[in-house]
Amino acid sequence: MPEKPVAIFATCLVDSLYPDIGMGMVRVLDRLGIPHTLPPAQTCCGQPAFNAGFRDDARAVGRAFVRAFRDCEAIVAPSGSCVAYVRSHLPHLLDGTPEHGEALGLAERTWEFSEYVVDVLHKPDLGARLESPLRVALHNGCHAMRFGGIERQPRILLENVRGLTLADFERSEECCGLGGLFSVKMPQISTAMMEDKIAALLASGVDVVLTGDAGCLMHLNGGLARAGHSLRVRHYAELLGEAL
Amino acid sequence: MTAREAVLTALRSARGLPVGEQVTEPIPVLQVEGDPTHAFERNARALLAEVHRTQGWQAAWQHLESLIRARGWQTAATWGASAFPQPGLADVLARSGCRALQPSDWVSADVGITGADAGIAATGTIVLASGPGKPRSVSLLPPVHVALLAESRIVPTIEDWLVVNAQALPQSAGVVFVSGPSRSGDIEMVVTLGVHGPGEVHIVLVCSE
Amino acid sequence: MKPVAKDFIPASRIALADDHLRKAIFAGAMRPYLQAAERWAETSGRERLRTQAREARVRALRKLPELLERLEKNLLSRGAKVLWAADAEEANRLIAQECVARDARLVVKGKSMVTEETGLNQHLERAGMEVVESDLGEFIIQLAGETPSHIIAPVLHKSKDAIAKLFSERLGLPLTDDPAEMMRAARSYLREKFLRADVGISGVNLAVAETGGLVLVTNEGNGRMVTTLPRTHIAVMGLERVVESWKDLASIVQLLPRVATGQSVSTYVSIIHGPRQQGEPDGPEELVLVIVDNGRSAILNSDYAESLLCIRCGACLNACPVYRRVGGHAYGWVYPGPIGSVISPLLLGLAEAPDLPMASSLCGACRDACPVKIDLPEMLVRLRAEPPMRRKGGRMMSLGMKMWRYVMLHPSVYRWGLAATRFLTRPWHGEDGSLRGLPGPASAWLESRDLPAPAPRSFRALYRGPER
Numbered sequence: 001m002p003e004k005p006v007a008i009f010a011t012c013l014v015d016s017l018y019p020d021i022g023m024g025m026v027r028v029l030d031r032l033g034i035p036h037t038l039p040p041a042q043t044c045c046g047q048p049a050f051n052a053g054f055r056d057d058a059r060a061v062g063r064a065f066v067r068a069f070r071d072c073e074a075i076v077a078p079s080g081s082c083v084a085y086v087r088s089h090l091p092h093l094l095d096g097t098p099e100h101g102e103a104l105g106l107a108e109r110t111w112e113f114s115e116y117v118v119d120v121l122h123k124p125d126l127g128a129r130l131e132s133p134l135r136v137a138l139h140n141g142c143h144a145m146r147f148g149g150i151e152r153q154p155r156i157l158l159e160n161v162r163g164l165t166l167a168d169f170e171r172s173e174e175c176c177g178l179g180g181l182f183s184v185k186m187p188q189i190s191t192a193m194m195e196d197k198i199a200a201l202l203a204s205g206v207d208v209v210l211t212g213d214a215g216c217l218m219h220l221n222g223g224l225a226r227a228g229h230s231l232r233v234r235h236y237a238e239l240l241g242e243a244l
Numbered sequence: 245m246t247a248r249e250a251v252l253t254a255l256r257s258a259r260g261l262p263v264g265e266q267v268t269e270p271i272p273v274l275q276v277e278g279d280p281t282h283a284f285e286r287n288a289r290a291l292l293a294e295v296h297r298t299q300g301w302q303a304a305w306q307h308l309e310s311l312i313r314a315r316g317w318q319t320a321a322t323w324g325a326s327a328f329p330q331p332g333l334a335d336v337l338a339r340s341g342c343r344a345l346q347p348s349d350w351v352s353a354d355v356g357i358t359g360a361d362a363g364i365a366a367t368g369t370i371v372l373a374s375g376p377g378k379p380r381s382v383s384l385l386p387p388v389h390v391a392l393l394a395e396s397r398i399v400p401t402i403e404d405w406l407v408v409n410a411q412a413l414p415q416s417a418g419v420v421f422v423s424g425p426s427r428s429g430d431i432e433m434v435v436t437l438g439v440h441g442p443g444e445v446h447i448v449l450v451c452s453e
Numbered sequence: 454m455k456p457v458a459k460d461f462i463p464a465s466r467i468a469l470a471d472d473h474l475r476k477a478i479f480a481g482a483m484r485p486y487l488q489a490a491e492r493w494a495e496t497s498g499r500e501r502l503r504t505q506a507r508e509a510r511v512r513a514l515r516k517l518p519e520l521l522e523r524l525e526k527n528l529l530s531r532g533a534k535v536l537w538a539a540d541a542e543e544a545n546r547l548i549a550q551e552c553v554a555r556d557a558r559l560v561v562k563g564k565s566m567v568t569e570e571t572g573l574n575q576h577l578e579r580a581g582m583e584v585v586e587s588d589l590g591e592f593i594i595q596l597a598g599e600t601p602s603h604i605i606a607p608v609l610h611k612s613k614d615a616i617a618k619l620f621s622e623r624l625g626l627p628l629t630d631d632p633a634e635m636m637r638a639a640r641s642y643l644r645e646k647f648l649r650a651d652v653g654i655s656g657v658n659l660a661v662a663e664t665g666g667l668v669l670v671t672n673e674g675n676g677r678m679v680t681t682l683p684r685t686h687i688a689v690m691g692l693e694r695v696v697e698s699w700k701d702l703a704s705i706v707q708l709l710p711r712v713a714t715g716q717s718v719s720t721y722v723s724i725i726h727g728p729r730q731q732g733e734p735d736g737p738e739e740l741v742l743v744i745v746d747n748g749r750s751a752i753l754n755s756d757y758a759e760s761l762l763c764i765r766c767g768a769c770l771n772a773c774p775v776y777r778r779v780g781g782h783a784y785g786w787v788y789p790g791p792i793g794s795v796i797s798p799l800l801l802g803l804a805e806a807p808d809l810p811m812a813s814s815l816c817g818a819c820r821d822a823c824p825v826k827i828d829l830p831e832m833l834v835r836l837r838a839e840p841p842m843r844r845k846g847g848r849m850m851s852l853g854m855k856m857w858r859y860v861m862l863h864p865s866v867y868r869w870g871l872a873a874t875r876f877l878t879r880p881w882h883g884e885d886g887s888l889r890g891l892p893g894p895a896s897a898w899l900e901s902r903d904l905p906a907p908a909p910r911s912f913r914a915l916y917r918g919p920e921r
Contacts, residue, residue: 010912012861016871017905019912026916038916043861049854051815053837057858064862146817175774179814184897186462186812188469191901192778193814222902225887247746248537251692254750255518261511261758275498287717324734347734351648367718376732380681384674402718403703410699414531414664414726417736418681421722426674429714430590430606431632432613433484439589439636440643441674441721 005035007072009110011079012044013214021214024241025078025113031244032123036076041068047085050093052181059097062090066099066106074120075110078237080144080212083112088147112144113237114153114212124156128243130163137167137206139197139220139233141213142175154212154236161243169204171197178219194223202231209233276400280365284398285449288368291424292437293445300453304392305332307448311390312340312355319343321350321386322357324377329394333357347379356386356442360393361419362409363447366401369423370447373416380418389422389442395451455572458785458797458806465812468779474610475778486606486771489715490822496711506708507825509701510762513693514753520662520695521744527665531727533740541571544745548573548654548687549580551741555685557582557651561643563669563679564588565656566604566765567691567745569787570800573654585646587675589639596623602781602789605713605767610780643675653679653737657690659705659764660742663698667725667742670709677721686737688725692744693753693761705764712824713766748800757832760795762825769829772822775812784809791819791829795836803839810836853894868913875907882906 006029014021029036046061065086069075077083087110091103111120118124138158144150158164177183177193184190198220201209211217211233220233245253276283285295296311298304312320320342325333337344345353358378362371370391374380383389399405402421406413413419426441437443457464468474493499513520525535536551538544544567552560560582562568574584574595586595590607594600597619601607608616616635620626626638658670667688669676680686696702710716729736752761770776770790781789785806786797794809803810810833813819819829860867881888887903888895898904 008916010916015912016874016907019908019910019915022912023915038913040913041864043864043867046861049857051834051837052850052854053810053834053839054851054854055838057854060858061861142814142816142818146821173818175814175816175818177774177814179816182811182814184894185808186465186775187897187900188466189775189778189812190814192469192475193774194902218905219902222887222898222904225885225903226901246537247539247543250539251537251744251746251750252518252521254746255521255692255753258517258750258753258758261515261753291718291720351644369718374733374736375730377734379734380677381735384677384681401703402707403700406699406703410663413666413699413724414527415730417531417725417727417730417733419724419726420677421718421724423718423720425720426672427720428589428636428673430588430593430608431616431635433486433606434613434632436633436636439640439673439675440587440647440678 004073005037007075009077021235024238027241063099076116080112080148080150084143084148118153125160128161135206137209139211170200210236276365283365293424301330304450309336317354321353321382327377353386355388356382360391363398374418388444390446392448456786461808464783465779505704513696523662533727545576560652561650563655563676647678650683652685653683660695669723670719672720685739687741689743712768768822769819772818
């Protein structure tokens with residue numbers, strides 16, 4: 001068990017649009033008896049600017065991110081995408097800045113929520129239980145899966161939820177089409193990808209789709225709602241928090 | 245400055261070199277499990293080549309003769325007699341009534357008959373090296389290719405053969421690795437055989453007696 | 454091939470609207486490739502083979518000038534001729550000169566990406582020669598007057614019916630739905646060309662410096678025909694396509710068919726060490742190798758050198774969700790898919806292909822699929838940061854980023870900004886808490902997707918709230 005409280009990196013999407021995801025994560029940490037804090041100077045890690053090609057802006061925001069979390073022993077975030085960025089891109093980007101060394105250290109201490117619970121806290125079974133059975137599809141965000149290596153951990157947490165069944169679906173490893181600026185620069189292609197993903201999820205007949213990234217959630221729910229479907233995507237932290 | 249000098253100068257001063265992962269030990273890949281001859285047969289068949297296992301050269305020539313008779317091949321393009329490890333081809337052709345054509349007529353031959361310089365067990369591939377008496381078109385122009393391969397020439401992998409024969413390779417202007425019949429999947433990914441090379445490949449495997 | 458890579462966005466819209474194409478690409482034609490990718494993913498020794506192949510390619514690029522000189526020396530010693538071309542125009546001119554010097558009327562070609570890149574066919578045709586592509590796919594493309602849409606499967610976009618119609622019009626073949634019949638018609642047409650051709654022009658999959666060997670990998674055997682029958686063989690290679698040793702070649706030649714088509718081995722691997730040698734009964738009397746730079750040395754001198762590791766297998770195309778939706782033609786030049794989105798801007802200039810680096814959701818599927826582990830997403834993101842790209846994004850975009858940066862650097866402004874955004878977007882809030890009909894940059898999103906309004910209370914507000 002960590003001595004110092006774990007620092008929550010809420011991420012900008014969860015903070016501004018989906019606070020319930022953050023609260024779900026808090027509930028899980030509370031249940032596990034893990035003290036936590038929310039460093040107040042945090043905003044964003046800078047990934048959106050980096051991916052759009054605005055490196056100077058990403059560097060400035062990235063340096064602020066490092067300063068906001070510099071004293072934290074461990075950082076946990078409800079987003080594999082942000083974690084993958086902090087780990088593999090940020091130290092590189094900050095090469096030559098005063099924060100470079102600290103960024104390298106932060107990269108080693110930053111964890112995605114399910115990864116933190118399974119690999120750091122070694123709590124694969126949260127004892128969660130659902131009141132009525134639920135068939136669930138797990139959509140892994142691309143960055144989490146391919147750049148962060150986060151695929152196994154959410155599956156383990158969900159497999160241990162009583163009453164929850166994980167279902168397979170077609171195109172499970174294909175991108176939902178978000179891709180940051182891509183979704184507005186090339187909306188037709190992005191939408192085509194989203195529609196195929198939604199069709200595959202609908203065909204799987206699940207009750208709900210779970211994911212670990214608020215970005216995919218926003219994109220797929222935006223498409224599902226627009227097309228009038230009742231199926232929704234939720235973050236697994238939120239569901240786990242409720243099922244404790 | 246010639247283009248050659250300009251290009252080489254530009255390359256010499258290039259700075260952006262990709263990083264590699266350090267591999268200190270050579271990594272063996274794609275090993276062959278079990279008996280290489282069996283692996284060769286299995287893999288060649290998987291590539292749609294027909295493999296005929298025979299014991300000794302005499303049996304091999306006899307098998308070739310019966311194949312020619314059974315298939316009714318009238319004309320043949322062949323390697324030179326000296327390019328085969330053992331004599332016998334001329335007799336086979338004479339007995340079966342199959343006529344050996346002049347090179348200018350090979351394009352109309354029913355069958356091309358060659359030896360083989362090696363067999364690759366891991367993939368079921370045969371290796372043909374050009375040289376005196378070993379024209380390349382024999383295994384290329386006719387619709388059917390029959391190769392006689394001595395079992396002793398089978399090696400486990402492509403890598404094994406290339407590494408051992410690296411320095412000898414330039415002695416042949418053209419070496420070809422043949423793995424089954426010519427194929428294409430260009431039209432709606434439907435596999436069709438015999439596009440430009442032979443559509444049918446027979447390997448007469450000559451095992452030691 | 455004349456680049457139209459500028460038009461990616463309109464071309465991709467047309468492709469997306471073409472329902473047949475969309476189905477053909479994913480549901481039909483690509484399925485075997487996707488299955489091949491699955492088999493490949495399960496191959497034992499996969500990672501070791503990838504590492505070995507990457508190492509071979511990296512080593513080659515590190516010693517590139519030395520290896521090219523060794524290759525040249527070895528080939529010269531066996532009577533081949535070696536020519537160097539700094540750019541496309543020079544390559545075309547040199548090849549045409551070689552053909553004209555031999556009074557060539559008919560030229561047969563094997564598959565060659567680099568000559569697609571230089572537009573060689575048109576150049577030779579203007580010089581009065583008949584040029585015939587002999588790879589079945591490329592032949593169909595040539596008959597149709599189109600361009601390839603995939604590195605490995607050039608006619609991926611064309612249905613069997615369309616090909617049958619084309620063959621009926623151009624070759625007089627009665628309409629058929631049997632691919633084998635179409636193939637046989639092409640075979641007999643091309644056979645006659647092979648036998649009459651004065652010059653054969655081929656690409657080079659890889660050259661091996663150690664002994665001066667040129668390696669061609671094919672399935673149909675057209676590569677063998679082109680390099681065996683005509684009196685003169687002209688091989689054309691991009692200067693990066695060399696490896697040091699036969700051991701290096703072995704790892705790549707075992708990898709290429711596995712990732713490209715799912716085969717354990719390609720039908721033919723030809724190794725050429727010069728023109729016909731003394732005592733050899735057949736093969737070309739002359740061999741000319743043309744080594745083409747055309748922008749490659751500049752790439753080696755840039756942050757994008759890693760893109761030169763590419764072995765042109767097409768695996769990144771097959772894996773890419775964007776390619777799967779729009780097909781190869783939308784990319785507007787020889788190289789489609791993720792590798793094309795990287796090298797087209799590098800070879801043509803960013804101004805000629807400004808949107809390609811953005812044609813990716815950065816999902817990383819291409820990086821996973823690449824047999825030599827090229828970090829394509831990293832290069833796409835880097836290209837987006839190049840100055841011409843920034844201008845292309847426009848001043849609004851830059852201004853937006855500056856505002857974003859200011860907000861993110863000032864947590865108090867950020868907190869206030871959230872509340873302000875919620876307040877200001879009120880008129881567009883739907884009953885379900887989503888935003889509808891918002892103007893500005895959000896409109897591209899809102900065409901097909903709802904957008905949530907900022908939450909009434911942010912996470913940081915809740916976290917500090919009374920319930921804790």
